[in-house]
Amino acid sequence: MKMTTGLYMRIIHRYLGFFLAGIMGMYAISGIIMIFRNTDFLKKEVIVERQLGPNLSVEQLGPQLKMRVNVDKTEGDIIYFGESTYNTETGLAVVKRKELPIILQKMEHLHKATTDSPVYWLNIFFGLSLLFFVVSAFWMFLPKTSVFKKGIYFSLAGIVLTLIILFI
Numbered sequence: 001m002k003m004t005t006g007l008y009m010r011i012i013h014r015y016l017g018f019f020l021a022g023i024m025g026m027y028a029i030s031g032i033i034m035i036f037r038n039t040d041f042l043k044k045e046v047i048v049e050r051q052l053g054p055n056l057s058v059e060q061l062g063p064q065l066k067m068r069v070n071v072d073k074t075e076g077d078i079i080y081f082g083e084s085t086y087n088t089e090t091g092l093a094v095v096k097r098k099e100l101p102i103i104l105q106k107m108e109h110l111h112k113a114t115t116d117s118p119v120y121w122l123n124i125f126f127g128l129s130l131l132f133f134v135v136s137a138f139w140m141f142l143p144k145t146s147v148f149k150k151g152i153y154f155s156l157a158g159i160v161l162t163l164i165i166l167f168i
Contacts, residue, residue, distance in 0.1 A: 009139035012132070020129055027126065030107035033100070037108075043098035054091040061086055065093060 033042065052064050058079070062069040072080045077089040083096040099105065113120045141148040 006139040006142075009136040013136040013140065016129055016132065020126070023122075023126060026107055027111060030104070030111040033104055034108055034111060040098050042104065043100055046097055046099050048095045048097075050093045050095065052086070052091045052093050055088050056086070056091070061093070065095060067095070 036042070050065065052061070056064060058069055058071055061079070069081045072082070074080070077087050079086045079088060084094060086093045100108065109117075110119065110122070113123050137151075138148075141151065
């Protein structure tokens with residue numbers, strides 16, 4: 001049996017698909033969850049008390065808490081920012097935030113990885129694999145078959161839909 005380009009594409013497509021099934025599921029779930037990132041969907045409130053130095057300025061407070069601090073108001077010794085507070089006299093910071101469960105946090109962090117992340121190469125590999133799936137899909141059926149011709153129509157419809165979505 002002669003190994004044609006089409007046969008190679010189908011074999012790689014099949015086993016790469018099996019290999020990436022877990023990561024594709026993870027990216028699908030985290031992508032859906034990230035759509036709701038500006039809501040409290042699946043989030044729980046977490047309250048953290050941190051003892052900082054007293055009399056920190058707002059500029060010093062942000063880096064100490066590793067968060068953006070936008071002061072809403074100040075009453076006496078208490079600085080209010082969002083639902084959090086900092087007592088300038090005692091140095092006690094009470095930070096309230098909403099967080100996803102740890103596994104969803106990890107998935108979202110991986111989904112949004114940049115070159116600062118030690119696993120950014122995984123995102124590059126995954127992206128290239130998805131591009132391979134796009135291209136290799138056209139070798140799954142012989143061009144003269146009705147399935148292939150219908151596939152071309154569906155591909156064109158998908159491209160048109162993508163262009164419409166991009167420019168809405």
